[in-house]
Each structure stands twice: as C-alpha cells, then as structure tokens.
Amino acid sequence: PSPPEGAVAPPGYTFSTDSVVVRRLAAAQASPTSAVSPGSTALPGNAALPGAKPLFAGRYSAYQLPFPVSRAHLERAGLEALPTFVDGAGRLAGGTAGLSVQLSRPERLAEVTRVAGSFGFPAPEKLKYGANLYYLQGNDPWVALEARAALAALPGVSVEVDMVRQHEETYHPLDPLFPRQWHLENRGDRDSVRGVDGRVAEAWDLNFGRQRVVIAVNDDGVAINHKDLYFDILAPLNYPEDWESRVAIGAFGGHGTSVAGVAASNGDNGTGGSGVCPGCRILPNWFGEFGSSGGVTDKDIADGFTRIVDGGAWVINNSWGAAGGDPRFQVSQFGVVVIPQLVKAAFDYAETDGRDGKGTVILFAAGNSNQLMNDYGSYDSVLGVTAVDDQGLKSYYSNYGPKVDIAAPSNGGLNGITTTAAPDGYTNAFGGTSSACPFASGVAGLVLSANPNLTAAEVRDILRASATKIDPVWGEWENGFSPYYGAGLVNAYVAVRMATGCSDPADCQAPSDACGNDCAGEQCAPCRTDANCAAGYRCQALPALGEQVCVAEVGSGSCPAGTDQVGDYCIPQPSTCGVCEAEERCNGRDDDCDGAIDEDADCQTQWCIQDGAGCGDTGQCAGITCSTACSASSPCAENESCDVVKDRYGHSVMSERACNTDLSAGCPAGCQLLASSLPDAELKDFIDCMEDGAAACSAVNACAVKLPVSF
Template sequence: MKIRNLRLLPLLGLTSLISLNAAAVTVEHKPTDQIIIKFDNANVEGNSQARTLSTRLNKKLAFVRKTSQGSYVFRLPSRENFSSVKAYLKVLKAISGIKYAEADQMMFAINDLAVPPTEGIVGTKKPIYDLQWHYFEPVGGMNADGAWNQLDSSDSVVNVAVLDTGITAHPDLDANVIGGTDMITAQSISNDGDGRDADPSDPGDWVSRGECYLGSKASNSSWHGTHVSGTISAFTNNSAGVAGVGYNKINIVPVRILGKCGGYTSDIADAIVWAATGEDNPNKAQVINMSIGGAGSCNATYQQAIDTAVAAGTTIVVAAGNSDDDAGNYTPASCNNVISVASTNRAGGRAYYSNYGDVVDLAAPGGETSTGARNGVLSTLNEGTTVPAAPTYAYYQGTSMAAPHVAAVAGLLYVKKPSVTPTEVKTILTSTARAFPDSCVQCGSGILDAGAAIAALDGSVTPTEPAAPSNFTAIAGAGTVTLNWSDQSTNETGFYIEKRRKFSNQWGTYRSVVRAAADSTSYQDSVFGGTYQYRIRSQNSTGDSAWVVSGEVSVSRN
C-alpha cells in the first residue's frame, strides 16, 4: 500500500504550535495521604479496620474503598512526607493479618522546562506531517511508513488504552476515540466535581503554587493525555493536521487517572485491570500506554494489576522516566511484564533527560526541545492554560512521548495478528529495533523500527531494499530551488530530502527538508539567498537506499 500525499497536510487553520517539555516522572517520592493494605482475610470490613488501625498508629485513618485486586485503601488526615508514611507502614506490616502495606504513591505527568512558544510557531500553510521527523527520518525516526506499507484495508481495528490525564476534543483525533472512563476517586484531584464516572474528558490539571504540597510549583494544564493519544492515533491521510502511528487502525480508549497534583497508584492499578479485562468495559484494550511515573521500585499493587492485564492478553508499554537516572529506581518502569521505553533525540542518541538501565527494553523518539522546539515530538494538544479551549498542536519532549510510539506499533502487531501475545510483542519489538546511530548506553536493544517489527511478525517476507533515485538535480530560482529526480524503484514508500548551506566557504550540516510521497518526482523548496546542496534517498520497510547528492546551487533572494 502506497502512502500518498502525506506531505500536503495543512494546519486546520490554526496559527501556531506550542512547545513544552512533558516529563514523565519526578525525582523523589512526593507526599501522599493514602495507604494500601492487603489483608489475609479477603473480606474484612473497611470502616471497622480503619478504627482498629487508627488506634495502632495513633493517627486517624478513614476507609476509602476496596480495589479490584482485593486490597483496601485508607486515607490519612492530610498529605505527609514519604518518611512519615514509611514509619506508619513499618507499624502496619508488623500487625498480624496484614499481608502487605504500601504507600498509595502519587504518579505524575508534569510540564516543566518550557521552551518559549515562539520557537514553535509554524504558519498555517506549512505542511504538518513533514514536521513529524520522529516518524520518518532515517537517523532519529522510527520508520512508521515502513509499517504502514504493510497494512491492508481488511486488517482489523484494535484498541489502545491511554492511561493519562484524559482527553480533550480535537478534530484530528475525535474519530478514533471510543468509550473510556474516569478512574479518579478523590474529588480533591479530579477537578470535575465528582469521583469516578464514565466521562474521560480532561477538565485541566493546572495548579497554583503550594496547592499539591508545601513548595510545589504552579503550572498550567498539560493536556498530556491528548498529546500522547495523538501520537498513537491522530487521524491519518485526512488532509489535515498531524498523522498518528496507528494509521486509522487503532482506536484510543481514554482512561483518566491523573488530575490536579497527579494520581493515586490505587486508581491507576484499577484502571489497568479495567482496560485489559473487559469487565464493565466493552472496549477491551489490546495495548495499554502509561506515560506516567513516580519514584521507587515497583510495588505489589502495580505488579498484581499488570500481571492480571498481561494474563488477559494485553501488552503494557510504559515510559522509562525523565530523571537522567536508572529507570530501576522508578515505577512503573521497573515493573515486570511491561515494555519500558527510553527516549532518543533527533540524532538517534539518548535524550539528555531520559532514564536508562537494565529494566529498559528499547528506545523510541522522544525529542529534545533544548536544541530547538522542532526537535521535539509534534502531536495534538489544546490551547487552554487552565480549562479546555481551542484545539492545536504542540512539540513536547519526554519518555512520555517515546512510549506512545512503541504502544502504537504494538497495536499494529495486534492489527496484523489478533492472536499475538504480549510476550511475542515484546520479543518482536526488541529484536527488530535498529542499532543506535549515536550514543545511548543502557537504552535497551535499539531504536524502535516499525517496519521491521511488522515484517518480522510470523516471519513475513520484507520487500527488497529500494534502488536509489537517479538524475537528481537542483535548479535555482528567485528564493526557490526546484528538485527533480527519476524514480528507480517500484517498492519505495517515500523519499527523504535534506539540504546543507555553505557559510564562509564551509558547509554546514545536512538538515531535513521534506518527506516526499512515494509517487513524487519533484519538490520545490523555499530558501533565503545563499549556496546550497541537496541530497535524496528512497526508503521502504527494509531500509534506505544510498544518498544521491546534487551539485551546488546558488540562490538569489526573492
């Protein structure tokens, strides 16, 4: 299947893009006011237990609810530092009849290290898919069109659950969103006036300074779940906006687990089970994406929920974390039976913030906006600073952005083979990842390669490597360069074009110009005056052909 005209996608009439960093985790344990307890007796009475345990702790506990895994959640009078909560846990663990006691830790998707929005501004007539370098560039990209080329109209559609801040309305995403739920129990963080319900809409997660705990920072709403969802399943080939890796074969099931100040582990664990088992959920997910995290190694609450989901045939993809640290110190990245994803930059090396370590399975493009806003990951977002406003697009960076690339390809494996197992999915993704072109120590087996992953399913035969284009010329005009070439292949999925400029008689580095469609044989590039050189190569799911370089071309100002 040829991918047609993806380079001609306009911006839905919107005037600008935002650029922020979406961090997946925090460095240290944050205060919490809840505790999770598993009793030997599976059917204790919660309120009476709260009274008994309050006496033992000399601290009033209130019973909140029983979880889907049979543990019980109790609330303290107020949020306390983790050191204080650990002291309570020590007492509880020594009580006969208690199997385990854990802090109900807060998980986060926090926005910080903002890049000035002006660096991300793009005119309304500029193409958008061309800005999604993370899909197609041969150095830092993940070969999305290599996977798309192997899809067929008869392939089934699958569900990917996005456990995050919920979702906002977006014309480039709405058609691929089904069902969903709000799993946030506490009204203090839900920000929608109630507890759990069937509405996964994101009302915003903005906070004031000190609202979450002493010294916590103020922040605007992140719309994190909308951004993650767009990478997985923004509507593709609709002549508008961005593309999603799922290429209209993946439905998003939004599950709201994060509100103001984050979300509780107990709610997230229930959300995992809800999404995977199909109990009270008519849209069972084949894949779960969790671009979230918090400090500490995997606890029993998380692990039990994850094991339940995997046993139900669901693959779980998680962000490794953004703390430039060993991912084994963070959760859920350190849990068993997940695919833990590190982040690479546009050069294919480890992004400066990305966690690493033995628990990391592979890496995927997560961007690095510190080197320029457009070096981040572009996806769907919302313009509101607090409550939802108009839909837009934004560059974010983070392992939060890397994970959905992997989750989407995992979803495509289910599209091609509905009976594939989570173990098979993990093996295929890690074994087909390509080598890092730049330094990425302890980042797993390599960079996600979507085309190779789909081709490896059941030993499918991959197309032969495409031939290089020929007769590649660059012809100068006033403020433009017209590129022409001959197509030597019948099996390419597109052409990569890059250029470099000469400064003081020295060439700069090559920069991406466009990802031209497979049926293209020409392209016009708008430039300032100067001397340029262009290069082109073709690509399919097997790989890239050799670069073909044009001669120098001198361009006058228009």
C-alpha cells in the first residue's frame, strides 16, 4: 500500500514498494478463512491476494505482493497494513503503534507528554532499563509514524518506532555419547584433528558447574521434559500455552533444545552426552517466532532481555540474529545494522542491574553467512562468538570482522556437534555459530561457578585473555587479534584457572598443553600449542595431514623442498610428514599421497576442505565443497546461477565462479520428495554416505552426488 501523503520514513529506512507487514484487526480474529483459488494466499475475512508470497505469519504477518494493494482492500480482509520499510540491506521492518523515547534530560518529559498527547497517546511509560527512557503506546501505527517526526524535532529527544522485524536462528564422563563430543575433548576420532577442542574435560577437574549459576537460553523454546535437561531446568519464561503440543509436532524448541544441551545438559548421569557446564541450571525464554513463522518487535526483544535478567540469569545465550547471505557464494554484503535504542538499553540494564549489579553476561552467535558480523554481537557489553570446525580452522560459514570476541567449536568440517534434540532425543549434526555460542556460554558458566563475585566485564575479559591463538597461517592475526577468531579459541581450563587467581595465561595451561620435553618441535612435529614448537615455528592445524603440526616461518630464506609457501609460512606436504596411507578414504584428504583427493570410485565426496584443493579441472571450491566451474562462455544449467565463490575465510576473486544450486534451501521439501519418489535401492549410497543420518548436516552437499538425480 502507498503511504499517506506527507508520511516520512524513519532515518535509515525507505518505504517498501512490494511488501507489506500486517496485523489482524480485532473484529477479524474469529473470521473464517475464505476459499481461495490456486496461487492465491488466503487471508482472514473474505479476500485473497493472488500470487502473494507469505514472508512470515503470526501475531504480525508479512507478504510480498505481485501488484499494488490498497489499505482498504486489506481492511476488508480484516487486516491492518502497518507502515512497511526496508533498511539499507533490504531487510523488511514494520512500524507498530509504539514509540521509544529517550530524553537527554528529565525536564524534557513535560514537552514530550504534551506533543504525544496531541496525537492521542496516553502518558509515557517509564522503562526501568534505560536512563530517561520511555515508551509510548498508541493505537494507530500511521499516527505513531507522524508523531515520531514531531517528537524527533524536539531538542534533546531521541525517538524510534517500535519495529516488527524478522529474525532467524542462526541456522543445529559416563554418558554414552561423550566419546562423540569432540568439542569437549578431541582425541582425533572420526578424522577430526586431535587437540582441537575447548579444553572442557580438563576444566571439569576444577569444577563441574554450580547450580546457583543460571544460563538463560533465549531461543525458540526448550523441551523442558527432555531426560537430559529436566533435572537442572528452571520454570520457563514467556512460553505459549500450547507449547507442549507444539513440541510434539516439531513446532517448538527444535533449535533451543539443542542449544541448551550444548551449554548445560546433565553430565555423568549415564544418559546421552554432556553440556559444557553440566552443573549449571538452564532458564528457557521463548524469544518468539523465528524466520517464516512470525515477527518480533524491538520492544519484544528488549522486554525479553529484561525479563531474563529479572528472572535471575547469570549468562544469556543468543543463537539468533539478523538474516544473512550464502556462505559459499558472494552476495552483496549487509552493512552493520544500527542496534535499536530499546535493545541497547536492555543490554545496558543487564550490565548494570543483572546479578545484583555485577552484571549478566550476554553472548551472541556471530552468524552463518561467511560475511561481516553485524548487529547485536558487536555491542561493547556483548560477546560475539564465531565457529571453529573439527579440523581446527574457521568454519566455512562463520561470520567474521573487527568486532568478533572469541571462537568456539562447532560443525563445518567432518563432524557435527552431538547434543540434545527435541522432544527427547539426540543429534550428531547440530552446528553453526548457534552451537559455538552456547559452548562459550557454558564456559562462562564454569568461570562464574569458580568465582561468583566476578562482574560481567571481568568474565568477558577472562574469556578473551584465556583463549588459545590458533591458525597462524590463515588467521590474519595482528596485535593478538584475528577477524575470524577474535582473541582465539575459547579455553575452559585456562579461563577457570584465571577466575580463581591465576593472572598470566601462560602459567594456567591445561595439563595436556604442558610441552614437557617436547618444547622444540620443528617441521611436521605434532603439537597442541605453539609451546610445542621451536623458535621460528608455529603450531598449525592442517586438514591435509589430519594433524596439528609445527610449521616453519619463511623468515629471510625460502621454503625447502617438500613444502609450499603460504603467506609467511612453509606448509609441509603429506608425503613430507610421512602420513601417507595405503588407501584413499572419504575424508577430503589425499590419504595415499598420489596428488588426488577422494578420487577412488567409492570416494567421490566433493569435499575441498584442504585449502580449496580437490575439485579438479572442472570445479571450483565454494566454501568447503566443490561446484561446477562456469563462465560467460560456459554457462550453468537451467535454474542455476553462475556466481562468484567464496573460500572458507570469505575471500573471493571475481574470475572464480561456479554454478550455484543451494541444496540446503530446499532440504526439508527435497527430503520428502526423495523419500516418496525413489526406491530404497537408489537411496542406499546417499544414506550410507550420510552414515544413516549420523553425519554432520554439512555433509549433504558432498553426499548429494550419490543421488540418481541432478540438482
């Protein structure tokens, strides 16, 4: 719908020309949905929008429209059209009838009340979580938009429309599944690189977590009756009345249950696996509807944080954020989103009022688009968490940038994360920065269990100071900071030691990291940290070898035979380090040292985890999997696009293009189609490649070549 004449979009936004955010009018709540023709979107009342594409639906809904629709048409359908905007990155937002107002001085309140009253607003509501921060709740979002402009003209007044936005999940001891939990203790099983973990198992020798420490899971809900969670779970916040029936059909808690398990599922109880802080308690908070299911306003988000803080949380995990792009192919970069003042104020409230003034620690997943991290994770009092795979390198999808704080283990290599799954099971394939973030939240829980008197700022400092520097070759380290890992890979053992008085991280190392008599390793020598390597060498994880080894700095000379120069380092070839095997295995490596990767007839995995190698003459490595190379003279098939590829670090070269078929986007529908249309015999190779469902989710890109269909 066209905006009324004279309507002005808020700064940083323009009115949307092809989409609309709506809410149901009260009289239409009980109206039956009309029968509609194929290709039409059903609306309450007696109207339909032919060709309209639903974007999300819930308390607020949004549609992409194929043609202009008037506000009157929507009203006849029982819908109120909200002022609908797009930001600089093209993301949709709908203006509600609420306004947040922040005053430079309390004396401004009288004038704000007068001006707001002239637009029909009642007296402003004072919010407890911001200095001179008020909320105005009106009835008409278009009047609120007009009032915003008038209030913004007052000196010393900052005013924002409370927006509906679409958020997405940043989207996956004695316990029998513990051996699969490489992120807690990596022994090199299942082709993972030994020693790539967060030193959690050793931290448990210091403490297992304390029940007084509460880790809030701000997500799509948690299945609180899960056998590996219920013992230490608190009464949930903001749950809908029908949450139990929704869990049963897979419509609630699918993401949050796995997040909660990574952070703090019960440990040493003979069931399932263990969380990072198994002695900590979990406080679930239902964020609201993610993705295509609904919209959540800025005030909803801010109120959620204050509700969690008031509920006694010590740590708040947030495995969600603004939507992003494709991690394997180059798309327009999204700019850094300005954090709404309501949310900033809620973050500040957590910092100043949480835990009786010591502050609540807030962590955010960096995102899964292999692009610059933006929005909430970049705020000063928030920790932004990126992901490291089981090969010891940046997970190919993980976002990056100058505001990254720390990294934590997740999927993206050869193994996913084993954790709880709704309603009462387990998965081996959780991942994304959605999994890295609760890992770091669990470590924060261990730190606070060791020293409950620490402030939130002190916990953040400890997590950064204790982190392990990894990936010196490709990590782009400068002055102790990497845009991919921040301060480094989180180290639970060192962090807990620092919480109890050890001031120098070098003096707090885990027992497994003590080099003993192996402190002078040279080329190819196995290592866990730089302490194992001689002067002039650094410890580097090399997927090609399946090991962390000492690699030489080039210095003033040149690299010797049997090594390749990469940046400032000499990277040994597999044959140089004597790791050649008799036969090739399906793991993205040149196991038999014949110069080809996974080349055997039974081993066409399409992995290219080895610094982009393995795609042959006709392929390009996109992220960590091969795609068919393309150009203007060699176009892609129908329904494919010839796009610039990105490597795992987000780098791209305009001349390196490949055919882009996003397998993951259609996974649910695609799986249903395959299961219903292909005989079991034709699915066998794919099922075997996916290890009967036990493989990491990222393996689907590689295993898809086993299907007797073309994508």
